[in-house]
Amino acid sequence: MAPKIREGDAVVALSGKWISWAHTAMAYAAFIGALLTGLSLHYHKIVENEYYGYPQEWFPSVSATIGDRYPERAVFQFFIAMTSGPRLLLVFLWYILTARPNSSLPKIVAGVGIFRTLSCGGWTYVTSTDDHGWHDIFMISYLVATLPWTLGCLALSPNNLKAVKYRKILAGSFFGTLVPLIYYFIQHKVHKVPGAYTIYAFYEWALILFDVGFDAVTALDFDGFELIIRDVKGSSRGKTQQVADAVLQQKKDKPNGSVFGTDILWTEAVDAVADVYNGFVFWSMLTSLGLTVWYFPLWHMGISGYEVIVMCTVSPFLLINKSIRTLVIQNVRSVHLLSLSGLLAFLAKTPELRLFSVGFGVSMSCLAWSATWYAERSQQSRLESRVLAWSIGLAASSVSKFTFWTNNPIWPIMHAENGGWNKVGLLLAALAILRSTRTVTDNRGGIDLADRPKTSPLLASLGMAGLLFGMHSLLSDSSTMILWVWEGFPVRGPIAANGVLTIAAMGVGILGGTLFQGSVSSWTNLLLASTGAFIVTSYHNWLGYLGALLLAVSLMALATPLVTSAVRHGPVTFGLGFFIYNVLVLAHVWVVAYAFVPGGPLLREHTDWVMTAMILFLGAGVYASPRSETHNKRNPRSGKNIPSRSASHYIYVLLVIQLIALATSYLRFPTNDYVPYHKDDKVITAGIWTIHFSLDNDMWSSERRMRDLIKELEIDVMGLLESDLQRIIMGNRDTTQYLAEDLGMYVDYGPGPDKHTWGSALLSKFPIVNSTHHLLPSPVGELAPAIHATLDAYGEMVDVVVFHSGQEEDLEDRRLQSEYLAKLMKESPRPMILLSYLVLKPNEGNYNTYVGEKSGMKDIDPSDWDRWCEYILYKGIRRSGYARVSRSTITDTELQVGKFIVGQPESSNEQISEDAVPQGLRFPSLFRGPGVRDHKYHVFDEPRYFV
Numbered sequence: 001m002a003p004k005i006r007e008g009d010a011v012v013a014l015s016g017k018w019i020s021w022a023h024t025a026m027a028y029a030a031f032i033g034a035l036l037t038g039l040s041l042h043y044h045k046i047v048e049n050e051y052y053g054y055p056q057e058w059f060p061s062v063s064a065t066i067g068d069r070y071p072e073r074a075v076f077q078f079f080i081a082m083t084s085g086p087r088l089l090l091v092f093l094w095y096i097l098t099a100r101p102n103s104s105l106p107k108i109v110a111g112v113g114i115f116r117t118l119s120c121g122g123w124t125y126v127t128s129t130d131d132h133g134w135h136d137i138f139m140i141s142y143l144v145a146t147l148p149w150t151l152g153c154l155a156l157s158p159n160n161l162k163a164v165k166y167r168k169i170l171a172g173s174f175f176g177t178l179v180p181l182i183y184y185f186i187q188h189k190v191h192k193v194p195g196a197y198t199i200y201a202f203y204e205w206a207l208i209l210f211d212v213g214f215d216a217v218t219a220l221d222f223d224g225f226e227l228i229i230r231d232v233k234g235s236s237r238g239k240t241q242q243v244a245d246a247v248l249q250q251k252k253d254k255p256n257g258s259v260f261g262t263d264i265l266w267t268e269a270v271d272a273v274a275d276v277y278n279g280f281v282f283w284s285m286l287t288s289l290g291l292t293v294w295y296f297p298l299w300h301m302g303i304s305g306y307e308v309i310v311m312c313t314v315s316p317f318l319l320i321n322k323s324i325r326t327l328v329i330q331n332v333r334s335v336h337l338l339s340l341s342g343l344l345a346f347l348a349k350t351p352e353l354r355l356f357s358v359g360f361g362v363s364m365s366c367l368a369w370s371a372t373w374y375a376e377r378s379q380q381s382r383l384e385s386r387v388l389a390w391s392i393g394l395a396a397s398s399v400s401k402f403t404f405w406t407n408n409p410i411w412p413i414m415h416a417e418n419g420g421w422n423k424v425g426l427l428l429a430a431l432a433i434l435r436s437t438r439t440v441t442d443n444r445g446g447i448d449l450a451d452r453p454k455t456s457p458l459l460a461s462l463g464m465a466g467l468l469f470g471m472h473s474l475l476s477d478s479s480t481m482i483l484w485v486w487e488g489f490p491v492r493g494p495i496a497a498n499g500v501l502t503i504a505a506m507g508v509g510i511l512g513g514t515l516f517q518g519s520v521s522s523w524t525n526l527l528l529a530s531t532g533a534f535i536v537t538s539y540h541n542w543l544g545y546l547g548a549l550l551l552a553v554s555l556m557a558l559a560t561p562l563v564t565s566a567v568r569h570g571p572v573t574f575g576l577g578f579f580i581y582n583v584l585v586l587a588h589v590w591v592v593a594y595a596f597v598p599g600g601p602l603l604r605e606h607t608d609w610v611m612t613a614m615i616l617f618l619g620a621g622v623y624a625s626p627r628s629e630t631h632n633k634r635n636p637r638s639g640k641n642i643p644s645r646s647a648s649h650y651i652y653v654l655l656v657i658q659l660i661a662l663a664t665s666y667l668r669f670p671t672n673d674y675v676p677y678h679k680d681d682k683v684i685t686a687g688i689w690t691i692h693f694s695l696d697n698d699m700w701s702s703e704r705r706m707r708d709l710i711k712e713l714e715i716d717v718m719g720l721l722e723s724d725l726q727r728i729i730m731g732n733r734d735t736t737q738y739l740a741e742d743l744g745m746y747v748d749y750g751p752g753p754d755k756h757t758w759g760s761a762l763l764s765k766f767p768i769v770n771s772t773h774h775l776l777p778s779p780v781g782e783l784a785p786a787i788h789a790t791l792d793a794y795g796e797m798v799d800v801v802v803f804h805s806g807q808e809e810d811l812e813d814r815r816l817q818s819e820y821l822a823k824l825m826k827e828s829p830r831p832m833i834l835l836s837y838l839v840l841k842p843n844e845g846n847y848n849t850y851v852g853e854k855s856g857m858k859d860i861d862p863s864d865w866d867r868w869c870e871y872i873l874y875k876g877i878r879r880s881g882y883a884r885v886s887r888s889t890i891t892d893t894e895l896q897v898g899k900f901i902v903g904q905p906e907s908s909n910e911q912i913s914e915d916a917v918p919q920g921l922r923f924p925s926l927f928r929g930p931g932v933r934d935h936k937y938h939v940f941d942e943p944r945y946f947v
Contacts, residue, residue, distance in 0.1 A: 015222070015223060015225070015227075016093055016222030016223065016224070016225025016227060017219040017220075017222045017223045017225075019086050019089045019090055019093060019218075019222060019227075020086075020090060020215070020216055020217075020218045020219035020222055021216070021219055022086040023083060023086035023087050023089075023090050023215060023216070024212060024213075024215070024216040024219075026079050026080075026082045026083035026086060027079075027080075027083045027087075027212045028212060029079045029082075030066075030075070030076050030078075030079030030080045030082075030083060031062070031065075031066070031076070031205075031208050031212075033075045033076070033079060034065050034066045034072045034073070034075045034076040035060070035065050035205075037071060037072045037075050038060060038064075038065045038069065038072040039060070041069075041071070041072070042069055042072070045069070046060040046064045046065055046067075046069065046072075047059060047060050047064070047198070049061075049064075049188070049197050050673065051188070051192050051194075051197075052194050052195075052197070056194040056195055057194075057195060057197050057198045058198055059198045059201050059202065060201060061197065061200065061201040061204050062201070062204045062205060062208060063204075064201075066124075067127065073127070076124070077124060077125060080120070080121070080124050084117065084121065087117050088114070088117060090113075090215060090218060091110055091113035091114055091117065092110075093218070093222055093225060094109070094110065094113065094153070094156075094218060094221075095107070095109070095110040095113075096225075097158065097221055097222070097225070098156040098158070104266075105152065105155065105156065106156060108148075108152065109148070109149065109152035109153065109156060112145050112148050112149050112152060113149055115141070115145055116142055116145040116146065116149055119138045119139075119141040119142040119145060120138075120142050121138075122134070122135075122137075122138030122139075122141070122142075123135055123138035123139040123142060126138060140663050140666055140667070143662075143663075143666070144659045144662060144663050146174075146211070147655075147659060147662075148655070148659075150171050150174070150175075150214065151655075153167065153214075154167055154168070154171060157221075158221055160220055160221055162220055163217050163218075163220040163221050166217045166220070167214060167217050170210050170213050170214040170217065171210075171214060173206075173210045174207060174210040174211060174214065177203050177206050177207055177210065178207075180199075180203050181200060181203040181204060181207065184196050184197070184199045184200035184203065185200050186491075187200075188200055189669075189670070189671075189672055190491050190495070190670070190672060191490060191491065268649050269649045269652070270435065271435065271436060271649070272385075272389070272649035272650045272652075272653050273432075273653055274431070274432040274433075274435035274436040275385065275386065275389030275432075275436045275650070276389045276392045276393055276396060276650065276653050277393070277396075277428060277429065277432040278336070278389065278393065278429070278432050278433060278436055279389045279390040279391070279392060279393015279394065279396070280393040280396040280397050280400070281339075281340075281343065281365070281393070281410075281425075281429045281432070282365050282369055282390065282393060283393050283394045283396075283397040283476065284342075284343075284397055284400075284408050284410050284411065284425075285339070285342035285343070285358065285361050285362050285365055286313070286362055286365070286366075286472065287397065287408065287411075287472065287476050287728075287731060287732065288342065288345075288358055288408070288411045288412055288413070288731065289309070289310065289312070289313075289358055289359065289362045290310065290585065290727075290728045290729040290730070290731065291411065291413060291695075291729070291730060291731035291733075292345075292351070292354060292355045292358050292412060292413070292699065293306060293307055293309055293310055293355065293729065294693070294695075294729040294730055294731075295351055295355070295695055295699045296351070296355070297596070298692065298693060298695065301596070302596050303596070303597065303598075306352075306355060309355060309356070309359040310582055310585065310586075311579075311582060312359040312360070312362050312363040312366075313362060313363070313366050313578040313579075313581070313582060314366075314575050314578045314579045314582070315363040315364070315366050315367040315575075315578075316366055316367055316370035316371075316571065316574035316575040316577075316578060317572070317575030317576075317579075318367060318575075319367070319370060319371060319374065319571035319572075319574065319575070320571055320572050320575065325371070325374070325571060328367060328368070328371045329371050329374070329375045332368055332371055332372055332375070332437055333433060333434070333437035333438075335364050335367055335368040335371065336364070336365070336368045336433045336437060337430070337433055338360075338361075338364040339361045339362075339363075339364035339365035339368055340361065340426065340429055340430065340433075341357045341358075341360050341361040341364070342357065342358045342360070342361020342362055342365065342412070343361065343410055343412075343422065343425060343426045343429055344357060344361075344426065345357035345358045345361065345412035346411075346412045346413075346414065346415050346420065346422045348412075351698065351699040354412050354699060357412070358412055366574075366578060369390065370571065370574035370575075372386055373386060373387070373563060373566070373567050373574075374567055374571050374574075376567075377567045377568070380564075381647075383564060383567065384514075384517070384560055384564070384647070385647065385650065387559055387560045387563045387564065388510070388513075388514060388560065388647060388650045389436075389650060390559070390563075391510050391513070391556060391559040391560070392510060392650060392653060392654050392657065394471055394475060394476065394506070394556075395503060395506045395507060395510065395556075395654065395657055396657050397476060398475060398476060398477060398478050398502070398503055398506065399478075399503055399657050399660055399661045399664070401476070401477050401478070401732075401733075402477075402478045402479075402499050402500070402503065402661055402664050402665075402668075403660065403664045404419060405703070405734075405737045405738035405741065406477055406479060406725075406731075406732070406733040406734045406735075406737055406738070407419065407701055407703070407731075407733060407738075408731075409421035409422070409425065410422055410425030410426070410429075411701075411731070412699075413695065413699055413700055413701045413731075414700075414701055415700065417700075417704075418700060418701050418702075418703070418704045418705070419701075419704065455569070455623065455624040456569075456624070457569040457570055457572050457573045457576065458576065458620075459620040459621065459623055459624035460562075460565045460566045460568070460569040460573045460577075460620075460621060460624040460625075461566070461569075461572075461573045461574075461576035461577040461579075461580060462577075462580060462616075462617040462620035462621060463558075463562045463565060463566070463577075463617060463618060463620050463621010463622065463624060463625070464562060464563070464566045464573060464574065464576075464577030464578075464580075464581070464621065465577045465578070465579075465580035465581040465583075465584060465617050466584075466613075466614045466615070466616075466617030466618040466620075466621060467555070467558055467559060467562045467563075467618065467621065468577065468578070468581040469581050469584040469585065469588070469614055469617075470551075470555045470614050470618070471555060471556075471559070472581075472585075472728055473584075473585075473588055473727075473728050473732070474548075474551065474552070474555070475502070475506055475552055475555065475556070476728075476732050477499075477726070477732035477733065477734075478499030478500070478502040478503050478661075479496045479499045479502075479726075479734055479737065480726050480732050480753070481502065481536055481545065481548035481551075481552075482494045482495070482496060482498060482499060482502070482545065482548075483726050483734065483749055483752040483753060484536055484537075484540075484544065484548065484726075484752045484753060484754045485536065485539070485540045485541055485542075485543075485544035485545045485548065485752070486540070486749050486752050487540045487541060487773065488748050488768075488770075488771035488772060488773055488787070488789075489748060489768040489769065489770055489771040489789070490769075490770065492540075492541040492542070493540065493541035493542050493544070493545055494542065494545050495670070496668070496734070496737045497665050497668045497669045497670065498545075498665070499661075499665065500661045500662055500664070500665035501545075501549060502548065502549065502552055503657075503658065503661040504658060504661070505548075505549040505550075505552035505553050505556075506552050506553075506556045507556075507654055507657075507658050508553050508556075509552060509553040509554065509555060509556025509557040509559075510556050510557070510559070510654060511651065511654070512553065512556075512557045513556060513557040513558070513559060513560045513561070514560070514647055514650075514651065516557075517560060517561065520557040520558060520560075520561060521558065521561030521562070521565075521622055521625045521626075522622070523622065525554050525557060525558065525622075526554075526615075526618060526619055526622050528550055528553070528554045529550075529551055529554035529555060529558070529615060529618060530615050531547070531550060532547045532548065532549070532550030532551030532552075532553075532554060533547070533551050533611050533612075533614070533615055534547065535547020535548075535550070536548040536551060537607065537608055537611050537754065555618075558618065558621070558622070561622075561625045561626075562618075562621045562622075562625060564625070564626075565621060565624050565625035565626065568626070569624065580617070584610065584613065584614065584617075585728050585729075587603055587609075587610050587613070588607075588610050588727065588728055589727065589728070589729050590602075590603040591603050591604065591605060591606050591607050591609075591610060591756055592727070592753075592756045592757070592758070592782075594782075595781050595782045595807065604756075605756045605783070607754050607756065668741060670740075670741070670746075671744075672746070672767075674744045674745055674746065674765050674766075675744075675765065676716045676765040676766065676793075677714040677715075677716060677765070678714070678920040678921075679794070680920065681901070681918065681920035681921055682793075682794045682901060682902045682903055683716075683880070683899055683900065683901055683902070683920060683921055684716050684717055684766075684793055684798065684833070684877075684899070684900045684901075684902060685713070685714055685715050685716045685717070685897060685898075685899050686715070686716065686717040686718070686719070686800070686833050686835060686872065686897070686898050686899075686900065687710070687713065687715045687717070687718050687719065687835070687895055687896060687897040687898075688718075688719045688721070688802070688835035688836065688837070688870050688871075688872060688895075688896050689706075689718070689719070689720055689721070689870075689891070689893065689894075689895045689896075690720075690721040690722050690804075690837055690869065690870065690891060690892070690893040691706060691720050691721065691722055691723060691735065691890075691891050692722055692890075692891035692892055692893070693722050693723075693725055693730055693758075694706075694723075694725060694733065694735040696889050696890050696891065697889040697890075697891075697892075698889060702890045702891070703735050703738045703739065704738075705888070705890050705933075706735070706739065706890060707738070707739055707742050707743060708933070709885070709890070709895065709933075709935055710739065710743060710763075711743060712924060712926055712927075712932070713885065713895070713897055713923070713924060713927075714924065715897060716764070716765040716766065717762070717763070717764050717765070717766065717791070717800055717833070717835075718739075718745070718762070718763040718764075719760070719761070719762060719787075719800070719802035719835030719836075720735070720736065720739075720759075720760065720761040720762075720763070720802070721758075721759070721760050721802070721804045721837050722758050722759055722804070723735060723736060723749075723750065723758075723759035723760060723761040724750070724751070724752075724753055724757060724758055724759025725759070726752070726753040727753060734749065735761075736749055736761045736763065739763060740763055743763065744765070745763040745764055745765055746763070746764045746765075746766070746767060746768045747761065747762070747763050747764075748761065748762040748764075748768055748771045748787055748789060749761055750762065750773060750785055750787050750802070751773045751775065751785045751787075755773070755775060755783070755785065756783055757775065757782070757783045757784070757785035757804075758782065758785070758804065759785065759804075760785040760786065760787055760802045760803065760804050761787070761802070762787050762789055762800065762802050764789070764791055764800070766791040766792055766793045766794075766798075767791065767792045768789050768790070768791060769790045769791065769792050769797065770789065770790045771787055771788065771789035771790070772787070772788045772789075773785070773786070773787055774786040774787075774788060774820075774824070776803075776805075776806075776816070776817040776820045776821065777813065777816035777817060777820055778806055778810070778813045778816075778817070779812065779813060779816070780810050780812065780813055781806045781807045781809070781810030781813045782806060782807060782810075784803070784804055784805050784806050784813070784817050785803075785804055786801060786802065786803040786804075786821065786824075787800075787801065787802045787803075788800075788801050788824060788828075789801075789802075790830065793902050794902050794903070796831070796902050796903060797830050797831075798830060798831045798832070798833070798877065798902060799828050799830045799831065799832040799833070800832070800833050800834075800835065801821070801824070801825065801832065801833070801834045801835070801836070802835050802836070803821060803834065803835070803836040803837070803838075804836070804837045805817050805818075805836070805837060805838050805839055806839075807839070808839050814839065814840075814846055815846060815849075818846040818849040818850055819849060819854075821834075821850065821855070822849050822850060822854040822855035822857075823854075825855045825856060825857055825873075825875070826854065826855050826856045830876065831874075831875065831876035831877035831902075832857070832874065832875050832876060832877075833872070833873070833874050833877070833898070833900060834850075834857060834871070834872065834873040834874070835872060836850075836870070836871050836872070836873070837869050837870055837871075838850060838869070838870075838871045839868065839869060840868070841865075841867075841868065842859070842862070842864070842865050842867055843862075850871070850873060851873060855873075855875075856875050857873040857874065857875050858873060858874055858875060858879075858906065859871070859872075859873055860872040860873065860874060860879055860882045860898045861882045861909075861944060862909060863909070864882075864884075864939070864940075866939055869893060870893065870894070870896045871896075872896055872898045874898070874900060874906075875906070876905075876906065877900045877901070877902065877904070877905075877906065878900060878901040878904035878905060878906060878907050879898060879899070879900055879906070879907065879946055880899045880900065880901050880907075880917070880921050880945060880946060881898065881899035881917070881921060881922070881923060881943055881944065881945045881946065882896075882897070882898050882899075882943065882944045882946075883896070883897045883898075883923050883927075883937055883940075883942075883943035883944070884896050884897075884937065884938060884939045884940065885897065885927055885935055885936070885937060885938070886931070886934065886935055886936050886937075886938045887935075888933060888934035888935050889934070894938070897923070899921055899923070901921070907946060907947050908946070908947055909946060910946065910947045911944055911945060911946055911947075912945050912946065912947055913945070914942075914943070914945060916945070917945045921945075922943075922945075923937075923943040928942060
């Protein structure tokens with residue numbers, strides 16, 4: 001007779017480590033099995049990519065191996081299915097191991113683990129052939145979830161030194177591998193380097209090994225589990241010490257000791273989200289102010305008077321008056337709500353009303369934030385949390401612009417028709433204000449200054465001004481400093497999709513300012529900022545961008561100490577700081593707008609002076625800030641401080657923002673597989689358009705309307721002028737990013753904002769083999785930018801030049817520019833197309849330098865006498881058609897388009913009817929007669945065609 005099983009006996013005893021080993025074995029079998037199957041059956045097919053095959057490429061990528069080929073796909077899917085059971089058990093056991101009372105982090109990590117498992121199943125069983133969109137969604141979700149899973153497992157690791165050691169090695173190897181992985185992917189995708197994809201493939205396989213290996217380490221922790229399930233070591237009862245416990249025990253008396261505590265209080269988490277969103281709204285409104293002001297001098301071609309609205313930011317001067325200060329602090333919620341007029345501005349029908357609404361909103365927002373900081377002066381933790389939310393708000397604003405192609409979706413130049421999310425943003429802003437201002441600040445206490453002298457408020461104000469200016473001018477858009485270091489093709493530096501690195505650097509700076517509050521307000525950090533500013537100003541490509549990242553880290557780290565210092569020096573500091581910030585903003589404009597403003601020549605092309613002033617002002621702020629050893633003393637009667645652990649909630653919000661940026665970067669990375677509209681006819685449709693800084697006649701952002709017209713005209717090569725928007729007054733935008741990605745075109749952004757031009761850019765369906773940026777002679781007037789690019793058009797090299805000449809009144813400038821460009825065009829041995837803005841009449845003056853023997857160029861239509869600004873010239877290629885299309889209300893200049901046939905010689909100026917033109921060489925009939933959306937063929941009322 002079988003013995004009776006007593007309570008507590010194990011019917012079947014299985015060590016928990018075998019769950020980990022089963023998961024590891026099945027996962028590796030899936031990938032290695034598919035690899036061996038593919039190598040043996042389809043070697044030459046799976047090593048081939050869109051550019052090269054064997055022998056240039058000789059090892060397959062993961063995606064090529066586990067893709068759609070049979071039987072590799074079946075092998076992979078079979079073993080992944082076998083992996084799912086152990087995988088879910090692994091997540092469950094990890095939760096049992098790490099769960100403790102009143103701790104939410106284990107639940108979050110377990111949820112992430114389950115989500116990661118499901119998303120793995122998504123991209124495994126929904127291939128790119130089945131549904132490319134959903135495959136990418138599942139894949140991005142899996143990659144994004146890897147970061148919180150890895151960090152969460154590290155934070156929750158039991159105090160098992162061997163397991164912690166292996167986790168750190170494998171996690172570090174995983175994230176370290178991403179750098180060369182991305183580098184070689186760019187070498188393959190952008191530069192088309194033979195063999196680069198093979199090296200990329202090795203790093204991709206390394207990621208798989210490290211990823212699976214990281215989870216395999218759980219075998220060392222699960223050794224204490226037995227399944228029926230009985231915990232023989234008490235690991236699941238919270239008796240074992242975690243790594244986080246050891247760290248917190250050592251730092252329990254330090255203000256940063258609990259920043260990464262594992263407890264999450266959901267009320268505080270919601271407060272953190274609300275505070276950060278308020279910071280996002282502040283930066284959204286501040287960055288829209290210059291943009292709405294800019295509309296008026298743009299249309300007046302000089303100072304309009306509306307520029308005075310920029311001084312609305314000095315409203316914190318009102319806090320000097322004690323009565324007003326008390327009133328504002330006691331009613332700070334109402335002041336914040338009043339500031340939402342800046343978000344309501346999109347409802348205003350006229351540009352003037354929109355500007356006044358934004359100006360009032362910014363004024364109230366600056367007042368509310370300054371009052372909030374000052375009110376928290378006696379409660380260091382609360383003050384630091386407010387500054388942290390404000391700083392993360394800038395990162396959130398930058399990420400929103402990164403996601404929406406450099407436009408902020410709640411700006412007053414946006415509405416539903418051009419991609420705005422104004423109503424959603426307004427609703428969330430109102431809810432965030434109601435949440436974050438629901439408690440009354442207890443400011444009965446004060447900061448004890450008895451042990452140290454107080455420096456002049458002017459120094460703290462200078463620091464505040466330098467901080468505001470640096471954050472606004474350089475970090476409010478992730479691509480600003482990328483365009484500073486851009487030098488054309490071949491690509492030797494970062495591209496717009498690499499803006500995630502700028503955002504990551506901002507995050508590192510915010511994190512550093514939180515963890516090392518005493519160290520960041522040091523001369524060492526200022527030296528790092530100075531070094532970064534010098535490098536990004538003096539160098540280009542990747543070296544210059546490294547300086548940009550260093551500057552981003554240092555600037556964001558200085559936010560907390562400099563704002564805290566401003567609070568210590570009294571409310572006058574904020575008003576004076578915003579005033580000096582405005583002076584820097586004007587100087588930042590004067591360096592490029594020198595031809596239109598009083599005293600402009602003094603600052604002509606002196607961005608270096610402005611950058612130096614910013615660093616010196618930051619230095620003044622560092623000098624005025626307290627040293628690390630002199631932390632504020634709390635008054636025990638001042639009320640309960642928010643514990644330092646609350647900072648962890650803001651860091652989690654920052655982490656989510658970083659993950660959004662990472663996913664956006666993946667989605668925005670260029671595919672570089674673009675195809676011209678009429679490739680069978682070997683035709684190039686080229687256009688030139690002065691886009692008036694992407695603000696239409698009614699102050700709406702005009703990218704989408706431009707996109708529609710360019711697409712409908714089937715333009716393969718597009719020259720854009722007045723396209724440099726990477727300044728505070730233009731919103732730190734870049735229209736070319738949206739156009740290039742939506743239309744599927746290569747893009748040369750042209751001379752960057754550090755070159756002090758109004759901008760020229762080139763979009764092309766054809767690969768840009770090489771491009772050079774030129775600044776033509778401009779001894780008196782505005783600088784004249786040009787791009788000289790060589791395109792691979794149907795296997796033949798064709799040169800394209802995009803050029804904007806100087807102003808009409810600067811005669812000598814324009815003469816020198818015509819000679820410079822004529823020489824450049826004459827020396828080119830290849831067929832060439834000039835897309836230009838020349839400011840002259842046909843057959844007069846400098847026209848004969850641009851057209852004729854000096855340049856070797858011909859006019860696309862010598863009989864078109866009604867031109868002044870835009871001209872299309874060509875040589876060594878057959879011109880087949882020419883059209884002029886009305887602008888509607890997008891800009892102040894028409895769009896000119898020419899058609900050219902590659903591989904055929906120049907022809908005569910004899911015109912022919914459209915009936916004699918092959919269908920693939922014709923212009924769209926959509927724009928005949930009344931046209932569409934107020935775009936139509938005008939001047940001739942139809943296109944012209946040539947023999």
